[in-house]
Amino acid sequence: MRLIRRRSQRRKLFLLMSLALLFGLLWAIKSQSAPNKLLYGAQQTPDESATPAVPSDTAPLVIVLDAGHGGHDPGADGASGKYEKNFTLALTEKVYQLLLKEPEFKPYMTRTDDTFIELEDRAAIANSQQADAFLSIHGNTFTSDTSVSGTETYYYELGSAKLAQAMQQAIVKATGFRDRGIKQEDWKVLRYSEVPAALLEVGFLTNAREEAFLLGEKGQNQIAQAIVDGLKNYFQSK
Template sequence: MGAIRPPASPVLSQILDARLGVHPDKTRFVLELTQAIPFRVQTQSSPYSVVIDLADVAWGGAMLPGRGLVLAVASDNMAPGRVRLVLPTTGPVRVVLAEIIPPRDGRPPRFILDLAPASGTPHAGAPQTIGTLPPPLAPQEPVSPPPELAASVTGPQPSANGPQSAGRPGAGLVVAAASLGRAPLPPRPKPPAKVELPLIVIDPGHGGQDPGAIAGNGTYEKDITLAMARELRRQLLASKRYRVVLTRDKDIFIPLRDRAAVARDQGASLFISLHADSIDRKQVRGLSIYTLSEKASDREAETLAQRENRADALGGLDLSSQPEQVANILINLSQREKMNQSRRFAALVLTSLDKAIAVLPSPLRSAGFGVLTAPDVPSVLVEMGYLSHTKDAKLLTNAAHRRRMAASLVRAVDGYFSPGAGRKRS
């Protein structure tokens, strides 16, 4: 497969202001922009929320306090120039209006979203999808407020007479005038935002006093995973499309949750944990890809929500000042969204594998691996094969096989960030 060239970076629209306003019959969400952008709005019912996907835009990553029908506005920079906003709501809502207003009368382009209660209306709670942005390649499950949520902010109380400023949304955002009905003069447009390369965190399983599985020839899993991690890092860096961090680059022991913390602390776009299994049934061989199971995720979300000090529970967001209901919704939504993204990447790993790489029957699996429990980083665990199987063990210690497997994973990563690029296996 030929090298994938990254597309030319578009000039990203800047967010000049973000605000919520409460009207007698609706709640209005407004973004003021430097230029019009594609968008897609979806309503969801489990839990009740509105998801806004934006393209060709730079977002400061702040969380806005809730007003009216909206409990909060949380953001996720899904990929360079792509942003997802999640608005958990007080109940079922319907979209009354979703559109881009072109610049006029000296005012910049605006994205306007009007929401009204859906209870008691025909098809109350039925999902809606509105906008100009094409839908995802695969159906999406209920989504979440993104990972890197900035500190909660406060602002003036909503007025029933019209929209108000939502307070300072965060660094990089210009706040609208607080008086009703007045828009600020837009500042001079900023230069195009610098697009930062996605960060991939690779986790070589085991290490130090924990050797992991042991092959019949005495080879330790911890050595195989480290060799594979280094090869994957080499190929990812050679592509010049990614930044890469290893959770360990030598033979040391790192607790499972500390490995996930590396990904969160570094602001990772993807987390890939590498392992090699061993079981008593020595005829079993092949690769499998794990994502976090629903059961483990729900338990993790509950634990996070019950912590007395919930500061930094989700990418720096202090939930301690949020009502219990809002905190639980935000944590649950964030875990759900990252699980959706993790499953999407796992499927790409499978379809991107070199045909020479054996896979287990039903290779896409889920389990409660502690290393996968970061609520705000898409994470997979790749069991590269079985050290208890003679052929798998031999291949996993072979440099050429590691290069082939690493190339497959690079294709999957390319496919994740450039849909359609990571296809190989048939």
């Protein structure tokens, strides 16, 4: 008798635990879908920018980020005398951190400190990771005329023009810098890349006004977000 009661108590306990688990699961599913509803808003209809570039059940898109220059190669001297290599690393780290938060992306950095990596080795990292996109991040220089300004994006293979265009558009939109367009150029870091690749000349470090934006925390956050947006736009339009 006691045994039977104990068994039925266990059964009840098991049933209660199962119900609790079921409710827990339902609550988890509901709370996961809630932010999407909020994101779309009451009047707005879902648009492409609100949907992830790829469904979450597929493999993440591999993005290799290359902070230009480093180590014995400082890159450009900015208007304030600051080096390009530090700007590129700071901005690239911000892009990396933003991409880490996006489940559809898997980011890598070619360098995470002040070291120099050969240009072909930077491309080789992107190749070995079979990257879906390879971005080399730079700041521009034109010492003979410090009023020269604007954003330009380079590509080498024709197949990378769409990536360059998406990045160019997103950066110009975020910075308000002059749109110098996309350009095909035989840069080593691009030529050695076997994956879609673009070199971003975000703005001119030799232009004092642009340098202030490029080196500022607020400006860098805006540019980093623009690079993430550009990547999303690129993969959505593919």
